[in-house]
Amino acid sequence: MITTDIEKLLHAAIGMNAESVSGSGIQFALKQRMAATHLTEPAAYWRLVTGSRHELQELINAVVIPETWFFRDREAFAALARHARANRRPGQHIRILSLPCSTGEEPYSAAMAMFDAGFAASDFHIEGIDVSTRNIAEAEQAVYGRNSFRGEDLAFRARFCEQVPGGYRPVATVLRQVTFRAANLFDVTATAPSELYDVVFCRNLLIYFDRTRQERALAHLRAILAPGGMLLVGPAESSLPGLCGFVSARMPMAFAFLKQEAETTPRPTLPPAPKVKPQRVLRPATPSPTRPTSRLSAASARPETTADLMRSSLAAIERAANAGQLDEAKAAAGQHIDRFGPAAEVYYLLGLAHDAGKEPDRAIENYRKTLYLAPDHRETLAHLALLLQRQGDLDGAKVLSARLARLEKRSRVP
Ligand SMILES: C[S@@+](CC[C@H](N)C(=O)[O-])C[C@H]1O[C@@H](n2cnc3c(N)ncnc32)[C@H](O)[C@@H]1O
Structure with a gap:
């Protein structure tokens, strides 16, 4: 009973949709807070959390999912640099x-990407906002362990970080560019800027909201963006901005959108939010090493090698899937296999398209093909586990979740 009440409380406070996180996540946080407050009776904890802002904040800190790392989805940062360069005005502060x-x-x-793009410290400023006071404290402390550095290309770390006890810290020139504060996205006063933003990163948050909250969040983000400003969302969220007054920035794999100026088009309603948390839906399994920014225009340039052709073919499948054109995505995936042969990534995208199209058997079949070709494909393990769970195959889901957990653990070992 208390869990349901807590779910409602969290939904009202921060928009968290209980269906987007595992129920056990909320239960775990609840247990943690009851132990920390030395309360054994759920009713007593309920009284405490509903009467104390401090305890509500502690509960929020315990329940949110802080998963993040440097240059998560590299193309998003390349898109930032490209947008900032293209829209640069003399004397303008970005x-x-x-x-x-x-x-x-x-x-x-983002600060590192701006420096790499040739901007000076005086050209830009970055604000970091999060509802978790614990996360904000860690951000200000800025000491990062191995888990914050993923992927193969870590050249940025040597250039922009220094070793300190406990890990690495961005150098002072980077730290100075960013200021942090704790605030709730839904507190429109607390998150209202003194001056509109040119670029907003709102990545991997909308997936935790239901449809109404997604719409509210996007309306607010639109309001705080300057005309022509850019919004970057997470791969699993890329179907949402297009329905809420944004247009695609047409930068493959960046999940970037521009604020649409004219309010002439009637705004379609979002489809219902998925019942389960889609995880990094359209992110490639093996992040490619850093690509030069000029690669962003590769979609329009004539591809030269088979690898280029394959990449742009995969990007086309992904774009169709992102736009909700599932039949087109499936057809393009079939053509990709005919042309280039079977590959984990294309079966993964096919799995996603069938999953989104509510064809669980076909989705399972394609996810299994992906795992046959790439047994450690984490996104597929996560999606297939969720799908099997939905289908009632709890043992199958458990086996895959355990495999995923082992992989995550391995990647965290210092
Ligand atoms: C998965 S992290 C995403 C971090 C980063 N944007 C990324 O993509 O790597 C989600 C973050 O959203 C924060 N969060 C959840 N609800 C929020 C809200 N209503 N307002 C502001 N932040 C929120 C959580 O505290 C958590 O740190």
Whole structure:
């Protein structure tokens, strides 16, 4: 009973949709807080949390998912640099927001990307906002362990970080570019800027909201963006901005959108939010090493190698899936297999398209093909586990979740 009440409380406070996180996540946080407050009776904890802002904040800190790392989805940061360069005006100060910034890796990556793009410290400023006071404290402390550095290309770390006890810290020039504060996205006063932002990163948050909250969040983000400003969302969220007054920035794999100026088109309603948390839906399994920014225009340039052709073919499948054109995505995937042969990534995208199209058997079949070709494909393990769970195959889901947990653990071992 108390769990349901807590779910409602969290939904009202921060928009968290209980269906987007595992029920056990909320139960775990609840147990943690009851132990920390030395309360054994759920009713007593309920009285405490509903009467104390401090305890509500502690519960929020315990329940949110802070998962993040430096340069998560590299193309998003390349898109930031490209947008900032293309829209540069003499004397203009570029304002960037990372909301939610979690423990700070995202806004610090944005600062590094801006420096790499040739901007001076005086050209831009970044704000990091997150509802978790614990995450904000960690962001300000800015000491990062191995888990914050994923993927193969870590050249940025040597250039922008220094070793300190406990890990790495961005150098002072990077730290100075970012300021942090704790605030709730739905507190429109607390998150209202003194000046509109040019770029907003709102990545991997909308997936935790239901449809109504997604719409509210996007309306607010639109309101705090300057005309022509850019919004970056997470891969699993890329179907949402197009329905809420944004247009695609046409930057493959960046999940970038521009604020649409004219309000002439009637705004369609979002389809219902998925019942389960889609995890990094359209992110490639093996992040490619850093690509030069000029790669962003590769979609329009004539591809030269088979690898280029394959990449742009996969990007086309992904674009169709992102736009909700599932039949087109499936057809393009079939053509991709005919042309280039079977590959894990294309079966993964096919799995996603069938999953989104409510064809669980076909989705399972394609996810299994992906795992046959790439047994450690994490996104597929996560999606297939969720799908099997939905289908009632709890043992199958458990086996895959355990495999995923082992992989995650391995990647965290220092
Ligand atoms: C998965 S992290 C995403 C971090 C980063 N944007 C990224 O993509 O790597 C989600 C973050 O959203 C924050 N969050 C959840 N609800 C929020 C809300 N209503 N307002 C602001 N931040 C929120 C959580 O505290 C958590 O740090």
